[in-house]
Amino acid sequence: MSHLLEVKNLKKYFKTANGALHAVDDVTFTLDENETLGVVGESGCGKSTLGRTVLGLHDATEGEIWFDGENITNVSKAKFHELRKEMQIIFQDPYASLNPRMTVGDTIAEPLQIYGMFTEGNDRDVRVKELMDLVGLDQRFINSYPHELDGGRRQRIGIARALALEPRFIVCDEPVSALDVSIQAQILNLMQDLQEKQNLSYLFITHNLSVVKHISDKIMVMYLGQMVELSDGKELFVSTLHPYTKALLSAIPRASIHQNRQRIILKGELTSPINPKPGCRFAPRCNYATPACFEKNPALEEVLPNHFVACHNVKEINGL
């Protein structure tokens, strides 16, 4: 059976003044139709780069990306132009991601214009209004400029723009992080509705574990460019295996006063993956690190059914 999206050993390195930045290092996953893969990690873990590389906004350094049974790794510009209809992106910052000098209507119509769709009469206008209805944006805003609208409405414009070409796969790069909680919930619900209606697949990138748990079918945890844990469904929250994921989970302040949980406090801070040393990248902050962790990079292993972890000591730590 072929997956909608299959990413194999994807690597993306950036050249910097101080050496190669391993933004995405050996990432592998699959995504099926109507499925959401949540990618979680802290700043600098390479999650945004991953999304952009999958979309071809960055060239991949190594590895393969298969979409709908076709290898689309670093294909020609013309080919990617075709692929854009299938793959879209929603950005984090609803302020920076909209051209301040284009009206809402123009912004949503731009993809249609580029692909020469709905050229008859006022078809395009009708389509734009349809899209605005779809994302819950009042039609009276069609001639407004982005700066006249609030964050939630702006994010709806971004979503409408992404949906204009009727893609099958959307990369959602922290789509709700910049929004207030009450608006955040509106947008999350909208995205779930759209997924059902339009049969969409999401690569949902966020640093917010609660959000990712709420919306995802599969979850991948990244640390400094590498995957440390990947599991199906809510399995990750039921049996958390990787020490980093454990710490991440325990670090989230819960909106409840009846939990006496033991918080795991990590030592030190995130570094940046420039010319990383061999060994597990999490080792310097890990409470369970052994000398072996500093020598060899752990491979991703299927520890439980459909639950992959990259840790030398995963069995010992979890008593498996």
Added chain:
Amino acid sequence: MIPVMLGVVLVIFVMLSLSPGDPAVQMLGPDATPEQLEELRDDLGLNDPFLVRYVKYVWNLLHGDLGTSYTTKQPVAKEIFERFPTTLLFTTLACIVGAIVGILFGIVSAVKQYTWFDNVSRVIALIGISVPSFWLGLMFIIWFSVGLGWFPSSGFYGPKYWVLPSLTVGLVQASNVMRQTRSAMLDVVRQDYIRTARAKGQSEMKVIFSHELPNALIPIVTVLGMQFGRGMGGSIISEQVFAIPGIGMLMTNAIGNLNYPVVQGGVLVIALSFSIVNLLIDILYAFIDPRIKSLYSGKKRVRKTKNEFVREPGKESAANG
């Protein structure tokens, strides 16, 4: 800086070799025979191919030889450096006036944004950048020299002579400096660390001078450097107004006489001193801002030119609230 200077020489050389006038005719007058003219051209090296002249000039330049003046037969270097101190003093004085007046008004204007003081100083600064300095100079002469008789109107022989020229050029510069200072300060005033300083219980004066000003200095210093360059360049005009015997005056005469070596030498010296000032300002940046210092000590040399630090004066960040 050296490649830039070679480039400057090249630019000037190309331009002057395009010039339609003939220095030989200029020197010998209209009665000279063609043979005499040809001989003189040979003497001056004007018949050599362009590249040969350029290489010769650069070679001599490296030995401190800027050529010989066509009119006085003196070494150009000597002529220029006799007059250079005058121009340097004039420019520096003007810059000092510009810096003191401009920075002071800029600070007060920013601190008292939208008060009558701010509104008035902004209008004055706008007037200042709109007034042609040579005309302002003439007006000053009419009022203060011809009318009131306070200061001499021409020459540059002592403090009394310095006042009018320095004020003329300095006040125009002050307008630019004021606009830049104000907008740089306004950028800083809204920063969080200024709030932090106030939250510490620091007094307003200290907040302004030990927190706000140091952070606003980079664009201010940058614009001062640019004003110095403009002052040097503008000396060609302002020295005419006040009859100041500096490089500017020398060059104006040389241009009229097609005295190329002097023109070349003058442009070169002005460009060189402008570049040195810019270099000093680059070094100053590192002392003003530790972040720039660590960029320099980093592996990669950073190519950030001063002009990128200058914000558009008058541009205010979005509303306060």
Added chain:
Amino acid sequence: MANNTVKAAPKKNSQAKEVWRRFKKNKLAVAGLVIIFILIIAAILAPVIAPYGYDDQDYSATLIRFSKEHLLGTDNLGRDILSRLLYGSRVSLTIGFISVGIGLVIGGLVGAISGYYGGVLDDILMRIVDIIMAIPSIILAISICAALGPGLINTMIAVGISSIPNYARILRSSILSIKQQEFVEAATAIGASDARIIAKHIIPNSLSGLIVQASMGVGRAIISAASMSFVGLGIQPPNPEWGAMLSFGRTYFRDYGYMVLYPGLFIFIAVLSMNLIGDGLRDALDPRLKR
């Protein structure tokens, strides 16, 4: 800041209208615009409205300070100063606008190429700009003028060329910062071509700084040209360019101050107006600024 509910926006407000609406609020800027307008009209209609020709000499009426026939007086050759100033506005304004046009087109092109494509091309172009910028612009303009010889067209070219680095730098740096913005990436993501991104996304957002600089540049160009004629280069007499008139009046200015007062005042007012317009445009062109 911009969280307000927009009641209803049924009509599409064109960008130009929006800018004009904001520009109108700035009274000083509007005043500047009106003055420039008047000067332009005066320049066009000079032969009609000027009481005398610009070179009509009347040796029976030299050095008159004020009279009914000569509102702004006459010079030592008995030429009517007001008429000369009106004719002069033709020359000065033409120089101002055309030389900015030259600088804007070439400098804009250099800046756009440099900023959008970057790399070696950018390095080379910026090196050249560095070299030109090491020479103070007035010296550069004078040198070019010395090379090309005096005259109206050469003056415009000289002033125009000397302003190229300024425009190149401004456009380059604003393109560089806009290129980083997410909406440019968003345009790539929806399949926009390079040409489309430049035309629809980068240029409209980077022009405002350039427009502001250009309007102020007109003022600077007028001053540069006047300075050049003041030292005897550039425009030559009897052409009534304002700077040339100043230069001419200099011989008599100690006793007949009005001969330099009026031309200078005209330069000043024209330049001030352009600067006022520039300041007004700066605020009006930025949609993100406070309403």
Added chain:
Amino acid sequence: MSLLDIKNLTIHYETDAGCVEAVNDVNLKLEKGETLGLVGETGAGKTTIALGIMRLVPDPPGVIKNGEIFFEGKDLRTLREKDMRKIRGGRISMIFQDPMTSLNPVKTVEEQITEVIRLHQKLSKAEAERKACEMLELVGINAERITDYPHQFSGGMKQRVVIAIALACNPELLIADEPTTALDVTIQAQVIEMMIKLKNDLQTSMILITHDLGVVAEMCDKVGIMYAGEIVEYGTLEDIFDGEQHHPYTVGLFGAIPNLDVETDRLTPIEGLMPDPMNLPEGCNFCPRCKYADEHCKTANPVSHEVGEGHFIKCHRFAKEG
């Protein structure tokens, strides 16, 4: 006597475009040693209250229209600026949201810590420097780094420096404005842990401003929920997290966040948007978004009703019980 007692505080921003009613008729009490959480979304007026207490509301356009702020019985609003400066940083300190921008980039950490110490304590330069080193160690940074500049620290470390500055003079009250929002989760956990420890060690009272109910649950004793410039619900931690009676907005806020521990298919967002602060509704501010709203709510702004001891709700629905 309460440490801090705010009565009827009203703060407006008067701009050309109109008047922003940022804080309206707010009453708050804080006892010694307590931590009060102020929760609300962007534009609710949380930060403005804090700046009001510090008397640092930018003026113009900000104006304190009305109200008293009693700090240990003295009304801060009546103090002379000179006396107020002695309180700022000495007895009331404030931590701002973004650690990246709240330190002066051109001064060393040492200069910035000693500055506040020398302003409020009569110490020699050397003593102040020693004290600064101690503070740095206290927040978990090696004292050797005291001569470094802010840009040489990471975000979490910078926030530690900011905390060191705020606590250097051992203030009675610490106002922390979103102290961990800009930080990554694991770093946030470190900072929260440290703040709880320091607060207990130093016996500091605290006002914690945040939009994160999780952080409130971990750190606070009392909670005030803010909406559109008003405190709509106020009570103990238990009242807010466990109580039966709540303001509809509080309920909405809890429903809108995805919960890690409870499985939900769909979130229940609060429909609609925050009202325009320049144009607040005539009646209850929350009324346009409230599912219980009736005609009465549209016209009359409710007062606070005490539904249990020390538990206040500003809603007409609780009028009878009051």
